[in-house]
Amino acid sequence: MKRSAVVTREIDPAALLAEVRSPEHGAISSFIGTVRELNDGRRVSAIEYSAYAAMAELELERILDEAEQRFDVHSLIVEHRTGRLELGDVSVALVVAHEHRAPALDCTRFVIEEIKKRVPIWKMEHYEDGTREWVDPTRAAETSRA
Amino acid sequence: MSTVTVQLFASYAELLGASTIELSLAPNSTVNDLLSRIRLLPGASMLPAAPRIAVNRSFASADQRIQPNDEIALIPPVAGG
Numbered sequence: 001m002k003r004s005a006v007v008t009r010e011i012d013p014a015a016l017l018a019e020v021r022s023p024e025h026g027a028i029s030s031f032i033g034t035v036r037e038l039n040d041g042r043r044v045s046a047i048e049y050s051a052y053a054a055m056a057e058l059e060l061e062r063i064l065d066e067a068e069q070r071f072d073v074h075s076l077i078v079e080h081r082t083g084r085l086e087l088g089d090v091s092v093a094l095v096v097a098h099e100h101r102a103p104a105l106d107c108t109r110f111v112i113e114e115i116k117k118r119v120p121i122w123k124m125e126h127y128e129d130g131t132r133e134w135v136d137p138t139r140a141a142e143t144s145r146a
Numbered sequence: 147m148s149t150v151t152v153q154l155f156a157s158y159a160e161l162l163g164a165s166t167i168e169l170s171l172a173p174n175s176t177v178n179d180l181l182s183r184i185r186l187l188p189g190a191s192m193l194p195a196a197p198r199i200a201v202n203r204s205f206a207s208a209d210q211r212i213q214p215n216d217e218i219a220l221i222p223p224v225a226g227g
Contacts, residue, residue, distance in 0.1 A: 033227050049226075052155050052219055055203040056226075080226055092227050112227060120200070120219075121226030122156035134157040135225040138194075 002068060004060035004078045006053050006121070011079050011090040020075045020097040029104035031112045033092040035085050039135075043128040049082040049091060052120040056080070063114045071107040073098050078111060080121060147172060150212060152184070153219040158197070161189045171212060177201065178208040184220065197221070 001020055013032050020028060035047050064076055075097040085091055094111055098104040115121075116137070123135045147170045159165050162184075169183050177199050184190055198221040199206050205221070212218065 050156055051226075052153065052200070052221070055200055055219065058203050116224070116227045118205070118224065119226045120155065120221050120224055122222060123225045124156070134160075134222070136157070136223045137225055138223040 001075045001077065002064055004057065004064055006051055006056050006060070006080050006082060008081065008083045011081050011093045013090060013093045013095070016077050016079065016093055016095045019077060020095050022075070022097065024099065025075065025097040026099050027101040027104040028095060028097045029101070029108040030096070031092070031094045031108050032090055033112075035087050035089050035091060037087050039125060042125075044087065044125050045128045046084055046086050046126045047091070048084045048124040048126065049080075050122050050124070051080075051082045053082070056119050056121055059119045060115070063111055063118070066114070067096075067107050067111050070110065071098075071103045073103050073107045076107065076111070078115070080115070080119070082121065148214040150180070150214070150216065150218055152180070153217075155219065156222045158193070158220050158222045161192050162187055163189055175212050176208065177206045177210045177212065180212060180218070181208075194223075 017028060037044055060078055068074060073096055078094040080092045094108060096104045096107045124132055125135055126132045149168055149170050152167050154162055154165055200219045200221050201216050
């Protein structure tokens with residue numbers, strides 16, 4: 001079970017966990033990204049995600065292929081949502097199952113970090129004061145992000 | 147000369163005021179040549195020094211040659227997750 005998708009519907013992390021759960025695995029690791037109310041000191045009201053969908057889906061596939069090789073993990077699913085998301089909504093969910101916890105945890109970290117570097121998805125933050133801005137991680141001074 | 151279509155997204159689409167642009171390129175042009183052409187467009191002065199370009203849905207190097215039917219996109223700093 002290895003699949004990835006860019007979706008416009010709500011993401012259901014529990015359904016993804018159920019999909020990879022199996023008696024052959026002793027560990028399931030997950031990462032779930034959600035819309036945060038505060039960014040760089042500004043109060044966020046919503047985030048609009050957009051994508052170059054055709055390439056984003058390919059790039060997600062390539063990342064999962066690399067992860068499979070690197071961590072010998074064969075059971076992994078990632079979904080990234082686009083469109084307008086409200087506070088607390090799930091923007092990305094990733095589940096990784098393996099016999100043991102270490103490869104599952106390492107693989108989870110690898111996949112989410114690669115997504116943040118290479119998948120052509122963008123976010124426009126809308127703020128409570130009515131302004132909006134494209135998020136540019138190459139410009140932001142922040143060192144830790146969700 | 148051949149005409150190529152370049153897809154623009156997010157902040158770059160706003161900077162250049164379009165979601166696609168068409169450019170004429172000399173044969174054997176590279177990604178770098180394409181970037182030089184894009185820099186002449188109104189709004190392009192705000193682009194970073196080396197914006198990423200995708201050719202046929204993969205990130206391309208500056209010296210990659212562009213073929214007439216390639217799918218080309220200018221990729222703003224990504225912010226998924």
